[in-house]
Amino acid sequence: MDLISIRDVDKKTIEEILDLAEKKEKVLKPHDLKKTNRVLATLFFEPSTRTKLSFQTAAVRDGLDYIDFLTETSSVKKGESFIDTIKTVMGYSDVLVVRHPKEGSARLAAAVSDKPVVNGGDGGNQHPTQTLIDLYTIRKYKGKIAGLNVTLMGDLKHARTMHSLVYALGMFGAHVTLMSPKGLEMSKETVEEVKKKFNAKVEVKTEFDVSNADVLYVCRIQAERFADPLEAKRVQEQFYISMDNLKGAKNDLIIMHPLPKVNEIAPEIDNSKYAKYFEQAHNGVPVRMAVIDYVLSH
Numbered sequence: 001m002d003l004i005s006i007r008d009v010d011k012k013t014i015e016e017i018l019d020l021a022e023k024k025e026k027v028l029k030p031h032d033l034k035k036t037n038r039v040l041a042t043l044f045f046e047p048s049t050r051t052k053l054s055f056q057t058a059a060v061r062d063g064l065d066y067i068d069f070l071t072e073t074s075s076v077k078k079g080e081s082f083i084d085t086i087k088t089v090m091g092y093s094d095v096l097v098v099r100h101p102k103e104g105s106a107r108l109a110a111a112v113s114d115k116p117v118v119n120g121g122d123g124g125n126q127h128p129t130q131t132l133i134d135l136y137t138i139r140k141y142k143g144k145i146a147g148l149n150v151t152l153m154g155d156l157k158h159a160r161t162m163h164s165l166v167y168a169l170g171m172f173g174a175h176v177t178l179m180s181p182k183g184l185e186m187s188k189e190t191v192e193e194v195k196k197k198f199n200a201k202v203e204v205k206t207e208f209d210v211s212n213a214d215v216l217y218v219c220r221i222q223a224e225r226f227a228d229p230l231e232a233k234r235v236q237e238q239f240y241i242s243m244d245n246l247k248g249a250k251n252d253l254i255i256m257h258p259l260p261k262v263n264e265i266a267p268e269i270d271n272s273k274y275a276k277y278f279e280q281a282h283n284g285v286p287v288r289m290a291v292i293d294y295v296l297s298h
């Protein structure tokens with residue numbers, strides 16, 4: 001199977017992958033790792049730290065090898081097309097992980113590849129393995145997803161992590177609050193789709209308020225998208241997470257972030273009881289081990 005969009009997978013499949021990730025986490029000890037001759041290819045046409053490295057680690061931990069494709073030293077520099085690149089690399093590997101700035105590129109790769117393709121992020125569209133990590137992390141810390149109040153905060157217009165996650169949260173019965181500055185709201189189409197498809201409770205806010213949240217999921221506010229730098233600064237200050245701004249938050253609130261974070265969270269939060277974003281990034285290994293296993297066997 002391919003994994004291109006969270007819309008392609010049902011709840012049962014997601015739960016199977018999360019359960020498999022739990023098993024993978026338990027056997028993440030070097031002496032338990034099995035050896036095979038399978039190869040994972042990472043093709044990243046955009047920068048990445050977590051997605052690429054955790055997929056490579058997951059491959060090695062699960063007994064696969066990996067090959068890495070770097071655009072700057074590849075024949076893309078001589079004008080080779082994306083499709084020809086995929087058709088070539090599918091002959092060298094058993095599963096391909098693709099990140100590309102263009103929306104729909106992973107779907108295109110899956111259409112031309114005779115090996116499974118996993119979307120490592122396509123433009124502002126989808127990042128399904130990040131969503132699986134997010135669900136895994138929420139389930140791990142909260143024991144459930146259904147009925148939780150999950151607030152998504154930041155640039156909800158452009159963040160692919162948020163577009164994938166809101167859909168899955170609706171599927172799993174979470175109560176979602178979308179909190180973003182004016183102009184950076186999630187598209188009405190996406191919100192309506194989630195509400196209609198899952199009868200989901202979705203609230204929209206343009207002012208900072210985390211009093212009701214069990215999970216606060218933050219992403220970067222992209223100052224470069226504001227015409228007025230002073231307005232960007234004002235919004236950044238209003239949507240800044242500091243210990244002061246968390247007065248009134250629930251005692252067992254957890255804060256998540258897909259990372260990289262820039263200046264939306266005060267450094268003091270990193271060492272607080274609320275911060276779970278580095279654990280979330282570390283959960284990328286067992287979850288991506290489960291994804292590799294799952295797509296190779298379905």
Ligand code: CP
Nearest residue numbers: 048049050051258259
């Ligand atoms: N969360 C995430 O996709 O991080 P990277 O861009 O570093 O892969």
